[in-house]
Amino acid sequence: MKDKKHYILGVFDDDDVVMHAAHDVRHEGVKIHELFSPFPIHGIDDVLGYKRSRLPRAAFMFGALGLTCGLTMMIWMNGFDWPMNVGGKPNAPIPDFVPISFECTVLFSAFGMVGTFLVASNLMPWSKPDILDVRITDDKFVIAIDLDKNKKSKEEIAALLWKTGAKEVNEKEI
Amino acid sequence: MLENNKTYWKGIEELTQTPEFVANAKQEFPDYLPSESENGGHYRRDFLKLMGFGVAAATLAACETPVRKAIPYLNKPEEIDPSMPNYYASTYIDGGDYCSIVVKTREGRPIKIEGNKNSSISQGGLSARVAASVLSLYDKARFTAPQIKGANVSWDELDGKVAEKLKGKIAVVSNTVLSPSLQQCINEFVVKYPGSVHVSYDPNSASGIIEANEKSFGVSALPSYDFSKASVIVSFGADFLGTWLSPIEFNKQYSKTRKLGKSKKEMSRHYQFESLMSLTGANADFRTAIKPSQEGLVISNLYNLIASKSGAATIAVGEVKDIKFLQKAADDLLNAKGKSLVVSGSNDTNVQLVVNAINNLLGNYGVTVNSSIPTFNRKGKDADFKKFVSDLKNGGYNGVIFLNCNPIYDSAFSTELKSALANVDLKVAISDKPNETTAVVDFVAADNHFLESWTDANPKKGCYSLGQPTISPLFKTRQAIDTILKWTGSNATAYDYIKTYWSTNLFPLQSEKSSFQSFWDNTLHNGVFEISSSSTVSYSFDITSVSSIISSTYKSASQDIEYVIYEKVGMGVGSQANNPWLQELPEPISKACWDNYVTVSQKFANEKGLAQGDLVKIDSKTGKSITLPVLIQPGQAQNTIAFAMGYGRTVAGKVGNNVGQNVFPFVNINSTTASFTGSIAAITKTGETREIAQTQTHHTMMSRPIVQESVLKEYIKNPSAGRYEPKIKTTEGIEKKPTDITLWKTESLKTHNYNNHFWGLAIDLNSCTGCSACVISCQAENNVPVVGRQEVLNRREMHWIRIDRYYSSDAQNQEDKSVAGLLDRERENPGENPQVVFQPVMCQHCNNAPCETVCPVLATTHSTEGLNQMTYNRCVGTRYCANNCPYKVRRFNWFSYYTNKKFADVNPTLMDDLGRMVLNPDVTVRARGVMEKCSMCVQRIQAGKLAAKIESRRPVDGEIETACSQSCPTEALVFGDMNDSESRISKLMNDENKERNYFLLEEINVKPSVSYLTKIRNV
């Protein structure tokens, strides 16, 4: 039984407004828990000070792995484990292995990366998300601020949110 | 299925006598002998039979049907080892057709017939019909017991009933009787019942020749021919390579004169004058289409041309204008006096007299044709038969015994005979299977199949041949000799009777064997007994006397549309009509199967507005009529049509019934002989059509270097004449042979080597006559399914080896490879009288096989001995390999041919348990959805290698033969180890015929193991 979390939510209805808002709020030294939106807002990462995602690197590593596995599999199976005279060709003709090597690369890279993403963002069929406002996935933009992680008082933060153009300010305990 | 098994198990009670048998077997017979005396033999064969069914069951198991129990030997007969084949020399007889054979049995089941090299007649050769006859042993339609009015009865009952009626004059009617013992036994019968006669006739009669010989030489029999000594051969409608008299023998002889090589640069020259395109005509160097009504005149003219040059009396007949090549033929004949041969297929005595006169004039007698050594392939006399029928009508006989013949179907007297029989007291037929004649008699004495009988044959003076049973009778049947002996009142068995005949008549003729037993054993082992005889006959006939008759019967230019009745290589006279292998065998020329049809020339078709497949009604001037589909046949003489005999059987069995139409009613009986030609009153379209099932529908080579051919003159100048040697310009601008270009530069990556054996086939296109024996032999060896007419129409025939037949187009721009040239439809037109080439094509066993590369599951891979192997149980059936095969030799199992009811009627070899006994246990029956193809008889290779291994030696060249090469009567297919420099194939490919040797589609660099020798014509 983890103890409840205490959030103040600034609800906005325009992406540009919420972006400025987020910027101002952070400028005031308030720590933003997370900003929720119905669609990706470009440039929000910098505003919230998020680092660039390392997923591309993961994708590359998985791809490299796929290439190696593919080639090894083919060379071992046809070349060493059970060599056969097929159409008078050498047992492991590399040109014939190009297509499959490529496919393996793509397969591994795609699945590896997506897997990483799902794990990183804890996106699982069984995961129970904290839905702070059901309208987020419709048309509302929400700045969530964790009271416990901020020195500022509830009122100050609320005022700040109103000032930056929030349409509502709600308090939520989860 | 069960009740059939019951039938087979009937020998079982004899099991109890096992110990005696083994005892007998021990003392009585020498080990090296493949066969023993009556008793021993019989018991032995019962064991074989039991084992046989065991394995039959096992074979069925291979067909994914429930496994039935296999019966092990209680006491193993000494020479029978499970899974080891036994070979027995025997004799094939079907009417006048003869072949000395070796029967391959597995666990007591005859499963394949191969040629017997000891015979000077067949010399190891085989014909499609002989090879297929093993299947008719397992024919479900066969009589399983004697019958009275269609009901099975016991032998005692039949014998009793027949004995009651056996009195007065009896007529024994048969086709040619080749067996001297049977002949003697018939004679005894005839003597027993005074006034009785033995009448023999032949559906494909040759009485014209017999009568002519009588007149010219006083010998009332066929002469013997030796084509191998002839350097010029002129044939008038005699299809001696396909069906005439003794085709296997003639193929052997003929091919000897057609082979070429470094050491032999001359070959015979062959002229053919005929109305329809026959197999022989297809092989001729010069072929002229003439009308049947011209034949007599043309031959007489040839006689005159020769006579005038050699100062003999000419025949006073009109001259026939513009018969192409006739003068040339005459000149060639004159230059080849004493080593030429003129033959005619005509059944007209007078014509044959002229032929004899020509041969006599040319001094061919005693060299290429010999009346002092008569042959007996046809003994029937149409006159006798005619007389018999009229006598029968007038109640001349109390009884008739039809001995393995079918006159109700295959004689011109069908209707008269039927009516005449009505008032005959005793009507008996001795026959192994039902036919139109057994249907109209009261008593049927069920005969054995020849593979179940003791028999002997005397096809030629001094040539005797012995036939032994290779399985004891499957049903309650009794062989003809036994039956007739019984009715003659003798209690001897056929075995004793034949043995006695040989000891009294033949044993004395020889000297090297002192005791009869050893003589008998030796003959039984070899299958034949031959002695040279030297007697001479002299020619005495005034040929000028025939002039009036000939000029009255023949016209130089008749306006009539004339028909010719011909015999097909596969179907013959229709006695084996219930044999699906033969029904599905593509006719070598038309490539059609499962039907007969009327062949017409393209020109004729255009005039009459006929198209291929149109059903036409043909009315003869004699008031007969028939409806057949049209087949456009290049080479057919203008204003002539032709249809094949042997079809339209109504009482043959599921397979043969109502396939095509019966044309025997169209046979005319002249004064003394039957005539297989006549004129038609009208040929009219019925408006309906019937598609003809052909395995090849495109007739020209499209001027592609598929069959590479040249002429003798060129060949002598340059042995590689006619060869197409492709060169490819590489990026470096050098011209290279396609085989020198490879992606795998470094040595380690170069193609795989064959260090032990490297099997290959070399096919001499000059020797291949297209006789199709190989096709059936392959089918029998490899359990190839029969698919029936509809599936052939769907282009799904399963034959592993096919014989491609191409007509060389008359189009001028053959060599024109430009786009315009390719657009030219003329290339697809075979022309009116084309040259013909045959090319056997089976899997080429490419060493860079396109099929292997594309198989996703490695179901087809290459062996270390150069074989392209198909792994049936790994195949998933994508058909990619078949698509990627440039030779289109792969065959796909579209259906489950051994369970799908659709094929129950046409495919007994796989569909019914009796037929399945013919299956070769060494070859898997392929499942539905897998690819199959020629394996180069890998099972035979394996067997040969094992045999050699046991004796710890390498296989000797020639000891391993593929089914096709073994059966080939012309040795056109040579199989062997290409790594063995001493093998025939290596010699052929690298020395004797180096320059003629080529690979099909060499330019795509698939490196086949099968190669061909160029076709050379002597023109």
Next chain:
Amino acid sequence: MQVSSHVRPPLVTGGKTYHDVTNDISKHVESAPNIRWIAAFTVSFLTLCYGLFCVYRTLWFGIGEWGLNKTVGWAWDITNFVWWVGIGHAGTLISAILLLFRQKWRTSINRAAEAMTIFAVLCAASFILAHMGRPWVGYWPLPLPNTFGSLWVNFNSPLVWDVFAISTYLSVSTVFWYIGLIPDLGTIRDRATNTISKIIYGALSLGWTGGAKDWSRYEAVCLILAGLSTPLVLSVHTIVSMDFATSVIPGWHTTIFPPYFVAGAIFSGFAMVLTLMIVTRAVYKLEDYITLEHIESMNKIIILTGSIVGVAYITEFFIAWYSGVEYESYCFINRATGPYWWAYWSMMTCNVLSPQLFWIKKIRRSIAATFILSIVVNIGMWFERFVIIVSSLHRDYVPSSWAMFYPTYVDVGVYINSFGLFFTLFFLFAKFLPVVNMAEIKAVLKSSSGSQPVHH
């Protein structure tokens, strides 16, 4: 602060707010199916049933039920396979390549297009299985050891390449499509009123919250998947074309095939997308989301690819003549003038001539014309594959084996079956999942919508 582009006409019309977007799209998922949907679904389901009967005959009696023979071992089966794979490609191209090129107009069609890809590839896969002589061992081409030990598959065989290409393609596109769905599934979850859909869509949405961090990862993933899918989609049809290009059969053995097949794929794919979108648009009243702009831009791509294909056809002919290889030259002359001339000329008319009509703006912007032409193009593309496969096989090297191919009713039935399968799946998708990517629409709403989102 509204930025409304004056260069391009708006992609979304009718002054929609974010909320309207949510409503318009989600309502189809939430509300009971409308009569048009039921009708359409029933038809396609019945088609599927007939098709399944023919599939049963094939599986029970064998490939012999089809019109194939010893010479023509592939005909409708592989024609349909290639055809479906080709159609599939458009989906990926629209979502991947257009995403890379930041073509915003793709947003409202990519979801349906990707779904189409997946279903089309499924249909294609069904033919791989159906054309096998022994489909019950259809898993043998996978790299598994055989039953007797370690005999593996033949990696030289283009069919094995296919197995890898198709399965990779199918799975990667599915993932791509699903990732794109997650936020919208979240929307539906949050709007869900009854518990069942709450649970189902809750599970399907994988607990999506719409946090900025997730969004940034989400965008990275989509971008890379797009980057991967682009070469993938090209490789797939390249490999499919290698089934033919690596063979020895004249008319198949052609190095031009890879680019030519890919162009053909995009060509037919876009045509199929158009056909479907025009229908969906009508059925679901999505005129505001799928506008004439979309249709016109797609028609432009059809002109381009259609012309590429045309050039390829002509090049083939030139090379056949230029190579001087007799078999090759004859093969192409036979295509145009031989027994299958009608197939060849239908192909030429449908693929090369008909798309040229799109040069005319009126036709390009006419719904009716586009609908008809999009179907014509797909007929043409079917004939292209038929011509390549059958007319090359039926007369190859050795004239003695030349034969004709005639389809049976089972051939036709199995083809019909794939249609049944395709549309059944498509209509199910259209009913239970948002056909348009709401999140992406919202993202481009302001920059490209006709009017400003109304504040309330």
